[in-house]
Amino acid sequence: MAYATANLLHFSTPRIQFRNPYSSRTLKIVNLPPPSSSISHRQQLKLFRPNFTKPGRKRFHFSTEAYVAAPASDSNINSESKLEESNSSSSDTNRSPNVISWGLIWSLMLRHKLRLAISIATLIGCTTCTLSMPIFSGQFFEVLIGARPEPLWKLLSRIGVLYIMEPIFTICFVINMTTIWENVMIALRGRVFRRILIQKAEFFDRYKVGELTGLITSDLGSVKDVVSENTSRDRGFRALSEVGGTICILFALSPQLAPLLGLLTLSVSFFAAIYKRSTIPVFKAHGKAQASISDCASETFSAIRTVRSFSGEKRQMSMFGSQILGYQASGIKLGTFKSANEAVTRVVIYISLLALYCLGGSKVKAGELSVGVMASFIGYTFTLTFAVQGLVNTFGDLRATFAAVERINSVLSGTEIDESLAYGLERELHKKEGSSGNLELFYDNDFTEKNVALNEHYMSALKSSGNGCGVAWNGDISLEDVHFSYPLRPDVEVLNGINLTLKCGTITALVGSSGAGKSTIVQLLARFYEPTRGRITVAGEDVRTFNKTEWARAVSIVNQEPVLFSVSVGENIAYGLPDDDVSKEDVIKAAKAANAHDFIISLPQGYNTQVGERGGLLSGGQRQRIAIARALLKDAPILILDEATSALDTVSERLVQDALNLLMKGRTTLVIAHRLSTVQNAHQIALCSDGKIAELGTHFQLLAKKNGLYASLVGTQRLAFE
Numbered sequence: 001m002a003y004a005t006a007n008l009l010h011f012s013t014p015r016i017q018f019r020n021p022y023s024s025r026t027l028k029i030v031n032l033p034p035p036s037s038s039i040s041h042r043q044q045l046k047l048f049r050p051n052f053t054k055p056g057r058k059r060f061h062f063s064t065e066a067y068v069a070a071p072a073s074d075s076n077i078n079s080e081s082k083l084e085e086s087n088s089s090s091s092d093t094n095r096s097p098n099v100i101s102w103g104l105i106w107s108l109m110l111r112h113k114l115r116l117a118i119s120i121a122t123l124i125g126c127t128t129c130t131l132s133m134p135i136f137s138g139q140f141f142e143v144l145i146g147a148r149p150e151p152l153w154k155l156l157s158r159i160g161v162l163y164i165m166e167p168i169f170t171i172c173f174v175i176n177m178t179t180i181w182e183n184v185m186i187a188l189r190g191r192v193f194r195r196i197l198i199q200k201a202e203f204f205d206r207y208k209v210g211e212l213t214g215l216i217t218s219d220l221g222s223v224k225d226v227v228s229e230n231t232s233r234d235r236g237f238r239a240l241s242e243v244g245g246t247i248c249i250l251f252a253l254s255p256q257l258a259p260l261l262g263l264l265t266l267s268v269s270f271f272a273a274i275y276k277r278s279t280i281p282v283f284k285a286h287g288k289a290q291a292s293i294s295d296c297a298s299e300t301f302s303a304i305r306t307v308r309s310f311s312g313e314k315r316q317m318s319m320f321g322s323q324i325l326g327y328q329a330s331g332i333k334l335g336t337f338k339s340a341n342e343a344v345t346r347v348v349i350y351i352s353l354l355a356l357y358c359l360g361g362s363k364v365k366a367g368e369l370s371v372g373v374m375a376s377f378i379g380y381t382f383t384l385t386f387a388v389q390g391l392v393n394t395f396g397d398l399r400a401t402f403a404a405v406e407r408i409n410s411v412l413s414g415t416e417i418d419e420s421l422a423y424g425l426e427r428e429l430h431k432k433e434g435s436s437g438n439l440e441l442f443y444d445n446d447f448t449e450k451n452v453a454l455n456e457h458y459m460s461a462l463k464s465s466g467n468g469c470g471v472a473w474n475g476d477i478s479l480e481d482v483h484f485s486y487p488l489r490p491d492v493e494v495l496n497g498i499n500l501t502l503k504c505g506t507i508t509a510l511v512g513s514s515g516a517g518k519s520t521i522v523q524l525l526a527r528f529y530e531p532t533r534g535r536i537t538v539a540g541e542d543v544r545t546f547n548k549t550e551w552a553r554a555v556s557i558v559n560q561e562p563v564l565f566s567v568s569v570g571e572n573i574a575y576g577l578p579d580d581d582v583s584k585e586d587v588i589k590a591a592k593a594a595n596a597h598d599f600i601i602s603l604p605q606g607y608n609t610q611v612g613e614r615g616g617l618l619s620g621g622q623r624q625r626i627a628i629a630r631a632l633l634k635d636a637p638i639l640i641l642d643e644a645t646s647a648l649d650t651v652s653e654r655l656v657q658d659a660l661n662l663l664m665k666g667r668t669t670l671v672i673a674h675r676l677s678t679v680q681n682a683h684q685i686a687l688c689s690d691g692k693i694a695e696l697g698t699h700f701q702l703l704a705k706k707n708g709l710y711a712s713l714v715g716t717q718r719l720a721f722e
């Protein structure tokens, strides 16, 4: 683990302004003072921590990078704060730009100029072959009736060449278009995933997991389909070029008959346009109904034990039933619209064909038109018929794609990006440049190319305030007059003026009744949210001067329900350092320190045993110890234990408590516990009530307070125990 020591930090303190390329908001960083330069305390503390080396061996390395989502908020920061946010713009201008735009898609396509050129050339080639066929059909009839003095074999050999060239051009066109589009899609998927990752925490409060995964799977899926389903004959660009080419040829062959077919095309387009307008809401409703099905299913399966324990299967079935009925209804509505359009298109085309037979036939009879041209006309009518129908289908696909892009943009542009996380991540990605091909998919080229100067400006401002981890090893953490309301409930002030100092290397316990705001304080310390007023400092530095990826390294959280990934035990422990190649020895060392090694080696595949979804194949105590091993490996200076042992039985609790005692050594620790017996030995106990720290002191100091809240809580718990 690399640490930047505080005395190596360089501090430039001018007032700096920068613009966030994702929003029009202007941010200012002002007067950044230097943090403490001492490193001696941290060096002492290192003696108590397991020494995890960082060898190059690649044992438990995640191929996909994952990041702690630690979003910021649009906080109003008090006048003493070093970081000011000047948000002069209206709320509308704070919206982040569309994640997918047609300009972006075009620029992504332009990265494949050669393939594009080949696609255009082969499209012209296959369209020319297709459009030449009716002319040759006409000539064929003229040769047969002797109206054309040309040997039949010569004509047939030219037709043969057309028949060979057309599939060759088609193959080249389809292969190149598919390759280009797959490349565009991978870039879009990377951008959408990245944009979701860097949203603020309230975004994840607002949207359900199913809705977000739906953006990446079904919505981006229909963007993909618009090309992959439209490269065949009579669809997409081929249909478009055939319609255009056919109309030109018809006018060249017979200016009298051509307007009839023009009318036909116009009629079809008119009906297609009406169809397009009327079905946009139907498409949207269908997409929404699909998302709620997957939402309902994933919620049911992820809470299967709760469902079972309440015999909730019938209720879940009824909920799922109503979702699929809704989906079925919208699907039928959609199908009705589609079929009505098909029928209308066909009727319009048949009427036009009939008119052509009558008019063209009479002209041939009157000697104004040759049989060959009439035969060609009939051929072109069919070409046009299929091409126009194909175009209508393509319009349908395009409409679904527009709806999908609109849905993606409306979800991802309506909210604000967590700037601090976004910049930190950008920096990390570029540090990792070259080390992993996968990460290149997530580079934001707009960001790096157009905004590189501003971006660097911002980053240098952040860098000047130092390394969050290094500073946190040496300094106290202070919450100074912290006020906070959750963004989704701005009217309810959960914290109103919290003042609390967590002394470096000591244990602070946070107790209080349910709903008092304890977990909210944890969320602020982890910077999942930022205070709406007041500030949190480390060694006197406002934590907002560290980018969030940096800050995430400084804080470890072990809570009651640790989340494990559905990979092996070893990989879960190695996730403590997700960006590093962690050796198996280090993983084992961490597991031993967390009292987890013995149970891990008794598992069927030891460290390679899969833990199941969210660690469901392990017991609560085992999951807890793996989480502790992961935190030990992370080796962060700030440790938060949020009811870490409350769900365990006595034996597990002892094992976990021993591991926690080791983990807490030398770290600035905040322990939240309802069972007051577990926090008696803390260096200080803070009692949180109504969003404030009502009492602060050691266990005995607080007990000694007459009519004290802590003393009465202890009394109540003792009574409950007796």
Ligand SMILES: Nc1ncnc2c1ncn2[C@@H]1O[C@H](COP(=O)(O)OP(=O)(O)OP(=O)(O)O)[C@@H](O)[C@H]1O
Pocket: 205, 486, 488, 489, 494, 512, 513, 514, 515, 516, 517, 518, 519, 520, 521
């Ligand atoms: N994401 C959220 N959005 C809106 N309100 C929230 C959110 N999370 C918590 N709250 C509200 O904030 C208040 C404080 O909650 P918090 O979880 O901090 O309490 P707590 O002291 O940790 O309670 P407990 O001991 O029961 O865990 C509660 O009224 C809760 O309803």
